Amino acid sequence: MAQRGTERISKVIRKRRWREADARLVIAASQASGKPLLSFAREYGLRPARIWRWSARLRGQSNGAVRFHPVRLVEPDRGDHRPGTIEVVLHDGRRVRVPAGFAADDLVRVLAVLEGAASC
Numbered sequence: 001m002a003q004r005g006t007e008r009i010s011k012v013i014r015k016r017r018w019r020e021a022d023a024r025l026v027i028a029a030s031q032a033s034g035k036p037l038l039s040f041a042r043e044y045g046l047r048p049a050r051i052w053r054w055s056a057r058l059r060g061q062s063n064g065a066v067r068f069h070p071v072r073l074v075e076p077d078r079g080d081h082r083p084g085t086i087e088v089v090l091h092d093g094r095r096v097r098v099p100a101g102f103a104a105d106d107l108v109r110v111l112a113v114l115e116g117a118a119s120c
Contacts, residue, residue: 010044012026013044013045013046018050018054023051023057026046026051027054027055037052083100084099085097085099086098086102088107090111090114090115091115096110096111
């Protein structure tokens with residue numbers, strides 16, 4: 001099974017152009033390997049910059065690009081909100097409350113997991 005996964009990754013890496021699914025596969029394999037990115041890239045004969053660029057692109061941060069999402073301000077439904085708390089309501093109605101001073105990268109990772117774009 002692991003051999004088949006390695007063959008699949010090797011096949012993707014040899015492609016001149018990656019689709020988003022290809023990049024996600026390589027990034028996931030790199031993370032799952034537990035190896036530093038440089039070691040993983042060297043093992044597959046890949047330039048690390050290619051993985052870095054795709055990682056940034058998939059996070060929506062490539063070239064400083066900003067992604068906007070619809071926001072709707074609502075009155076709190078209960079009195080348990082602390083000052084500075086942000087509440088994010090996902091498409092399916094689930095809510096994430098973010099305290100003041102949160103790390104934006106952490107929120108991005110949490111939302112990616114909740115929206116099914118990543119795994120824990």
